[in-house]
Amino acid sequence: MKRIRRNPEKFEVIDLFTALGREHGYKLRVEEDASDFIERIGSALKASQDNPNLLHGKRVESLFAHVAGALGNCRLIKQEDSGEAFATEQDIQAPDYKVILKDGSQYFIEVKNCHFPNIKSPYPFRKDYLKKLEKYAELHGTPLLFAVYFSQHNKWFLLRKESLIEQNNRYVIDFINAMAKNEMSLLGDRTIGTEPDLSIELLADRSKEAKINDSGEANFIIGDVKIYSNSREVTDHIEKSIAFYLMRFGTWNENDAEAIFDEDEFLGVRFTYSPDFPPEEQRFSMIGELSSMVSASYGEKTVYERSVIALDTNMEPSVFAVEIPDKYKGNDLPLWQLIMQPNPEFKG
Incomplete structure (x- = not known):
């Protein structure tokens, strides 16, 4: 659109x-x-x-x-x-x-x-x-x-x-x-679920210097990016795009960044995203509604430190969305898409 x-x-x-x-x-x-x-x-x-x-x-x-x-x-x-x-x-x-x-x-x-x-x-x-x-x-x-x-x-x-x-x-x-x-x-709103955890690894370019200084700051040039769903590497381009969007704008918590080592060699940094309450009797956890994720994405362009900096943008709505193909069947990123229906008889 x-x-x-x-x-x-x-x-x-x-x-x-x-x-x-x-x-x-x-x-x-x-x-x-x-x-x-x-x-x-x-x-x-x-x-x-x-x-x-x-x-x-x-x-x-x-x-x-x-x-x-x-x-x-x-x-x-x-x-x-x-x-x-x-x-x-x-x-x-x-x-x-x-x-x-x-x-x-x-x-x-x-x-x-x-x-x-x-x-x-x-x-x-x-x-x-x-x-x-x-x-x-x-x-x-x-x-x-x-x-x-x-x-x-x-x-x-x-x-x-x-x-x-x-x-x-x-x-x-x-x-x-x-x-x-x-x-x-x-x-067209849907509630999205997937298997926890989701993680992204920013891997150092092995041909460049990569190290952690005495203050605990990592200094490296990114040479590769890997994304994982429940420890499975996500390799398909569309699935990687969906997973990255869910990590950025979904409701799961970002855990503390972890340094990745091979013995004493620093390889990169891992960010992991987990739900508040991991599933016990099912494979998946809800990560949020698409409407909420679009709103979070739009907020990056229009709100700064809780203050409104713009009312609108020159970007099309698709910029703030994620493309989930019709009849999506994920290989490494399984998705559960729930379409919520109203209950007009509800009395809370």
Whole structure:
């Protein structure tokens, strides 16, 4: 999936001037109006940069489009809440996105960012706010869904209004109920499992000097990289790519780096990744949802030291994804791919 290219400098700047001009009476080619426009957007940008809640919320909106695109079951993802609109209906609001799936089904999706650390804390939706979104969706005859990102836990949940819990003047959802009623599988989300442990060895170029100094720092030139799954070397190119992605963005713990020696000769460094609770009655452990891994990958480009440094990137969604072929059969890297289905009757 690729972004449909636009020319924001040509079109969106003049659109913004027009939008502000309606409020402030701007006229084209009036120098004072142009100067006021530039001053206003400079002040507005500064105010936005100083509002962390706004920045995190807008970043999560952009993140959702990349997650949906990377999961592979969408034909089209379009921002819906932009541009002018006229309607006979009052009190309506466009949701964030419209998506068209590969089977032709269409949905409006409103994206929300929940930053609550406590999984029992209810995330609220005001009833008047939901009614505006529902009116818009009814006009189009298109179902409305809510994509809620629990950012403290790096988890995405896709929910219908029927999955929310009704209270007096609002609906709410908590982490446990959201997990039970999650429909992210519509977008192609899967939970991935494999055999522990996964490890990667960075091996020294034997023709160059390689040593560990007195401070315990390894100095060497990498000559080869080997990846292992449950002590089996993974040699297939696609399997190595998948294993490396799972190590980088999955939920398993990175153990302390180990130096590799052959008697007294330093050969390289090994990094091993293990689940919190190794399996006892089965071969595999879960390493995470694809949506969470895409989000972690996207975070490397947009977040630094817990601060937002960019809301979006110029990269395509596929950059943040891992390619797992249809009907994947691993030789050295076995995968278990679980497609979670919602339980609408769940009451947590």
